[in-house]
Amino acid sequence: MGGSRVRGGWAGKILRVDLTRGKIVEEPLTDDLAYDFIGSRGFDAKFLWEMVKPNIDPLSPENVLSLGAGLLTGTVFPECGRINVGCISALNGIYGFGNSGGWFPSRLKAAGYDHIVVTGKAPKPVYIFINDDGAQLLDAGDLWGKNTIQTEKLLRQKYGRDTRACCIGQAGENLVRTASTMVDGSFSAHGGSGAVWGSKNLKAIAATGTKKVVIADPDEFYRLAKREVERIKKAEEKPGYYFSKANYRQYGTLMLYDLLPNFVGYGADNRHLTPEQLDQIRASTLQEKYAVAYHAGCTNCLEHCTFLWEVFAGPYAGTRTTALRFGSTDYMTMGMGNADSGSMVKFHQLVNEYGMCGKMMPGAMAFALELYERGIITKEDTGGIELKAGDHETIIKLTHMTAFREGFGNMLAEGPYNMARKIPGAYPYRHGAYGRKYTPGLAFMTSPRGTDHLGTSFAVFLPPESKEAIYKHLVKKYPQLSSPTEPGVKGKGIWMVWEESNKAVLDSIGRCALPAGGIGGNESILTEVEDDPLAEGRARVLSALTGREWAAEQIYECGERITNVERAISVRQGASKEADGLPEADQHIEFDYLAVGEVTGKSMREYLEDYYRARGWDVNTGIPARAKLEELGLGHVADELEANAPYPRWQGPPL
Amino acid sequence: MFCQKCGKELSKGATVCASCGFQPVESKIRVKNIWRVTPTMGVVSENKFATDCTACETCMNFCSHFHEGSANTVLSRIVINPTELEWMLHETDDPTVERTICRQCPGLAPCMAVCKVAGAMYRDEKTGAVIIDPEYCNNCRACERACPYNAVWYVEGADKMLKCDLCGGEPQCVEVCPVFCLKYEKVA
Structure with a gap:
């Protein structure tokens, strides 16, 4: 200063x-x-x-x-x-x-x-x-x-x-x-x-503290913040659009359970549940049974997607927990063929208290179940525990065992990908890019941290007219792009780069992805900016806050810079085109992400190359190219990447 | 001429209020309209009482920014009763409410009754809110001890007493509350 x-x-x-x-x-x-x-x-x-x-x-x-x-x-x-x-x-x-x-x-x-x-x-x-x-x-x-x-x-x-x-x-x-x-x-x-x-x-x-964050223009910033609050409070509902604010506020991400029969991406893990069973774990059913006090939110949150739950009857009576979500219960329900809603709450309490990821930890269990059904592991490997679909008592037992690495839990604690490496014969059945078990699709292949929906989740849930608005903005710069509302999108790589960079900015300014990214058409930080709904409003907010004039492009460039550095870190750890992409077990699955068709080995490579080109990375290696890095002011990153190359291919962490 | 503290009319030429013993410094209009911000009870489910409040602290952050120029929940004049926050940490017992929001007690407010510093506390003419003037206040904390609702308190970081002043008639917390569980109402 x-x-x-x-x-x-x-x-x-x-x-x-x-x-x-x-x-x-x-x-x-x-x-x-x-x-x-x-x-x-x-x-x-x-x-x-x-x-x-x-x-x-x-x-x-x-x-x-x-x-x-x-x-x-x-x-x-x-x-x-x-x-x-x-x-x-x-x-x-x-x-x-x-x-x-x-x-x-x-x-x-x-x-x-x-x-x-x-x-x-x-x-x-x-x-x-x-x-x-x-x-x-x-x-x-x-x-x-x-x-x-x-x-x-x-x-x-x-x-x-x-x-x-x-x-x-x-x-x-x-x-x-x-x-x-x-x-x-x-x-x-x-x-x-x-x-x-x-x-x-x-x-x-x-x-804890009583210090104040300095704000360059407090009055303007306060005005913008207050207008944003008023806008979110008054956000109109779009009729017929499922990801609406009302549904989101009512059910949180659990509302996705209602979409499951049409949610083809989960086909791989949805093999055990019948429509009747899915009915039992619907958000509305769950809330009737268990929600106690309805909402809670993080600090300064107007969306309050968290609920407080208590089980009143059955084997899990007295269980209390918060933050039951789709993402942290899907594998223990759909992956494990379990439709016992009480066990969902119990399981969630356990992963919260032991401090485990509600996605990867049951992902390991679901993988073990798959291996068990295929006969690759037997009762001897699991220490006498019989794995079968729909057995919620075993799920709870294995959750305890995993947290303390007891018995078979010691194997589950390694995570699904490392299990595939450790168990003889399991490797061909591994899931997800970079060992993160998840639903496949282009966005999941290119996420900086391995298979993940949160690298990009921007436009996925937007209503069609908002997608169209973003498209109108992007097509000015990239004429080869076709509209996302029509089937067979051209230039998905460009979409992906735009989304990933914007998501990096959102995470960096500390804003939640869901309200900013797309629930109920809530996509812009400030509505009246039509041109680039996300970036212009952000530029104005950041300018009032920091006292330095930000331009929309500059903020977007920061996002690109961040994702490039993240990729560079992974490249040093062995990430490359060779290791990118999905294992074979995931390649037969259709996923309607921006109308991406069937992901097969061939189309996957095409998508990836399209993405590398849009990124300005080397199409043959998937490593950020010097020209792109220098454009972003990251010449030193390019220097170091070249100095220590080549890097050994990624194999997962040492076990 | 009216007593600043209890609002009663002073006899002509009196230097000390006959009813409360307070020594008025300047004449004030008798405040007749008193408003306040009240948290409302919301959903009552089958098994438990619950408020609409989501414990998001939006009111606290806006309050702090409005008065102090920056958001910090410690510097807020409204403190939501964080039952649900405690609940999230699995504490079943009812937490004692350490701080809350001022009720702007009509009549002789306990805080004003004990304030011995001339000019430190007065009623806002428009809203009837009890206002602490930090220029006169010496942070003796007598009002904090007197208040039965824990609605006024001392904050070390800010070095002053904090208390709801109704934002001059446009309470920011009420305007921003996303679940509409705060209301601005007339009490007297």
Whole structure:
């Protein structure tokens, strides 16, 4: 900061924690870093690129855990209470990040820090406490072994109600590869980070503070924020459009269960459930039975997609949990052929408390079930447990066992891809790109962290007219594009790049993907900007917040820069065209993502090459090309990528 | 001329209020209309009471920005009763409400009754809100102890007493609440 210019938005400090030496260093946030990488996910990428050596073991002390709040987090702007956690993923060994909401992110900004970078390994369990006076490294002996809920409760009892924490549960301590960073007890930021906390002997980070985030133009910013609130409150419902605000607010992401019969993408894992069984786990049925108090939301959230659940009868009576979602229950229902709704709530409580990813952990179970049915593993391998579809007691039992790596749980704790590597004969049946089990499609192949719907989930759920609006904007620049509302889209690669870059910006400014990305046609930050609905409004908000004039292209370029650096980190870990794409087991599946047809080996390669071209990457290797990197001001990244090439092909993390 | 504190009319030439013993510094119009922000009870499900409140803290963030220029829930004048937040952490016992929102007690408010600092507390003429003037207030915290509703408190970071002032008649929290569970109503 120089002269009279006020730099708003960022808290202005980065916290570097060296656990090996027990040292904490504060450093000021430089303008270059702030303006090129915005925050949160952008800073994660930057720090990981700078601080991690090529081809490391994710569970070694060389790995870096980087987490921080977004640029708009801690301000009054609605739906921006998010944090991004980045590391080399313990699950799949490439760059992994998880984005999560909650209350902790705003408390971190209130304590005066944008970002925390944790390196090394503590000799004994520790936690970090941050307040107005700075950060302290404290002994976590009494917290170790506690679950996420108890941990946060203890920290809040100690430091007051305004304190919020992110932590790991027992699963992270036991180096379960599917463990998550848990924010405020029930919000999971996965990306294979839970085991990284455990490997560093770091239990929790708690924050509270009374500092204020400087805002360059508070009145204008307040006006924009308030108009955004009013717009979201009044957002009109689009008749006949299923992803409407009313449905979303009523059911959260669980509303996707209602779409399942038409949801062809889940065909692979939906083999066990009949339509009658699906009826039992519908959002409306579940809510009638279990929802207690209806809604809850993260800080400053107007969407409140979280519900509070309690089971009143049956074998799981007395179970309470929050945040039951589609994404974290689909494998334990559809993947396991289980339609017992009480067990859904119980399972969810367990993954929240143990701190595991509700997707990858049951993904491993579903994979084990598949192997069991194929006869590749038997009762002897599972330690006498019979795996069969629809057996909810076994699911709950295996969840306990996984968190503590007991018996067969020790195998499940490795995650689905690593199981495929460890179990003889299982490798051909593995699923998902980069070992992340998920529904296939082009967007899932190209996501920076391996198969994932959240790399792009922008336009998927938009109503047709909004898709058309974005298309009109894009077609000016790329005339070869065809309309997304007609079948057989041309130029999917361009769509993908546009979506991924915008998603990177959203994560970096700390805004939630669902309201900004498309529930109920809620796609723009400020409605009246017609030209580029997403970027222009953002530019205005960021300008008022930071006191520096942002242009829409500049923000988009930041998104491209972030995704390119993320790719570069993964390239160092072995990602390439060879390793990109889906394993054979997934290639027969049709998925109607922007009308992508059948994904076969041939079409998959075509899509990928189309995407590389749109990205400006090398079409033969899938590695970011020097020209593109230099255009984004990342010449040093290109230098380093070339200096250490070639990198050994990705195989997954060392086991 | 009216007493600043209890609102009763002073006898002519009196320097001390006959009913409350307060020494008025300047004349004020007697405040007749008193408004306040009230959280409403929402859905009552079959098994439990529940409010519409989603614990999203939007009201708190807007309050803090409106008064302090930046969003920080610690600096908010309204504190939502976070039953559901506690619930999310699986605490079954009812939490004690540490802070809440001011009810703008009609008549002689307990906080005003104990305030011994001339000019530190007065009623807003338009809304009837009890206002703390930080210029005169010496942070003695007598009002905090006197308030039966924990609606006024001291914040170290800001070094002042915080209390709802109804934003001059346009309470921001009511305007932004996404689930419409705050209402602005006339109490007297």
